[in-house]
Amino acid sequence: MITDKLKSDLQKFAHSLGYLTVLTGAGISAESGIPTFRGRDGYWTVGSKEYHPQEMATLHMFSQQPEEVWAWYLYRRGVCRQAEPNPGHMAIVDMESLFGDKFILITQNVDGLHLRAGNSLERTYQIHGNVDYMRCFYRACTSDIYSIPETMPAKPKGESLTDTNRKLLACPKCGHLTRPHVLWFDEYYNEEYYHYDSSTKVACRTDLLIIVGTSGITSLPNQVAHLAAQCDSLIIDVNINSNPFSEFALHAGGYFIQQTSGVILPQIVNILEKGEFK
Numbered sequence: 001m002i003t004d005k006l007k008s009d010l011q012k013f014a015h016s017l018g019y020l021t022v023l024t025g026a027g028i029s030a031e032s033g034i035p036t037f038r039g040r041d042g043y044w045t046v047g048s049k050e051y052h053p054q055e056m057a058t059l060h061m062f063s064q065q066p067e068e069v070w071a072w073y074l075y076r077r078g079v080c081r082q083a084e085p086n087p088g089h090m091a092i093v094d095m096e097s098l099f100g101d102k103f104i105l106i107t108q109n110v111d112g113l114h115l116r117a118g119n120s121l122e123r124t125y126q127i128h129g130n131v132d133y134m135r136c137f138y139r140a141c142t143s144d145i146y147s148i149p150e151t152m153p154a155k156p157k158g159e160s161l162t163d164t165n166r167k168l169l170a171c172p173k174c175g176h177l178t179r180p181h182v183l184w185f186d187e188y189y190n191e192e193y194y195h196y197d198s199s200t201k202v203a204c205r206t207d208l209l210i211i212v213g214t215s216g217i218t219s220l221p222n223q224v225a226h227l228a229a230q231c232d233s234l235i236i237d238v239n240i241n242s243n244p245f246s247e248f249a250l251h252a253g254g255y256f257i258q259q260t261s262g263v264i265l266p267q268i269v270n271i272l273e274k275g276e277f278k
């Protein structure tokens with residue numbers, strides 16, 4: 001719940017004209033029914049062998065079986081597109097409206113729900129990519145990022161690529177097979193595709209960092225939280241479970257709210273907007 005002290009800190013922030021950064025992870029998507037795909041939902045069978053997500057989401061696997069990796073992503077994309085943004089997503093859209101150029105959203109989620117909710121592409125750093133986009137596998141061809149065509153059909157689990165799929169996944173420039181625009185386990189963050197430098201810069205200037213539904217296992221979110229703390233940002237962690245970020249937020253003099261984002265974020269927006277609880 002939101003204590004009087006937190007309410008007062010939020011009101012002070014709202015009057016300070018400071019910078020707001022929101023960092024989101026799988027928890028906010030889970031509230032829209034999207035699984036993390038790290039467990040059974042993400043297993044994929046090719047012939048008689050079952051692959052785990054940590055094997056599928058790699059450049060190594062794509063280099064060996066690009067069509068299987070694409071089929072897996074098209075299945076995942078279908079699941080993501082069936083889901084709808086929830087009140088937590090909508091509250092983050094309201095935050096962008098309130099703070100404009102002093103707002104940045106950094107998200108680990110590849111489901112595209114923040115953009116579908118209404119956050120702008122310009123102020124949304126999708127640090128792990130987005131399953132709705134593709135790019136040429138050959139960097140020498142182009143580094144452009146393309147939307148997967150709207151006509152791409154949803155793919156049932158276990159189905160291989162069809163000729164129609166292949167045509168829609170061809171690079172518009174050279175005609176070869178594209179790759180999903182996502183960061184794989186055996187790849188590194190960069191600025192060009194994943195806003196690496198921009199995210200660390202934003203962390204250093206932020207006055208309020210709200211961390212939502214992330215457990216802190218990947219490196220860039222950890223860096224963002226540590227940089228923000230070093231720069232005296234107020235840190236609020238919203239998560240249904242305690243996690244490394246909640247301990248970190250409390251240690252840094254911030255707050256941990258053990259609650260769903262769909263409940264808490266609209267309340268935070270209300271305080272930022274009017275200084276009152278709903």
Ligand SMILES: [Zn+2]
Nearest residue numbers: 136141171174
């Ligand atoms: Zn190409």
